[in-house]
Amino acid sequence: MLTGGNINDCTMVSRNVVERCFNRLKQSRAIATRFDKTATSHHGMIDLATLLNWP
Numbered sequence: 001m002l003t004g005g006n007i008n009d010c011t012m013v014s015r016n017v018v019e020r021c022f023n024r025l026k027q028s029r030a031i032a033t034r035f036d037k038t039a040t041s042h043h044g045m046i047d048l049a050t051l052l053n054w055p
Helices: 009-027 029-033 039-053
Strands: none
Touching (some): 009 029, 029 039
């Protein structure tokens, strides 16, 4: 992990939130294995999984 002197706490908190979001999405089996046949339905499944994981 890069830790430079210019990175402030706000940037690190934002990065942590994004990383946690991607990790939660990867836990969804349908997202990880991509069962959907079309790109549109895959994107819809990502939207649904994101909404279900929203705090």
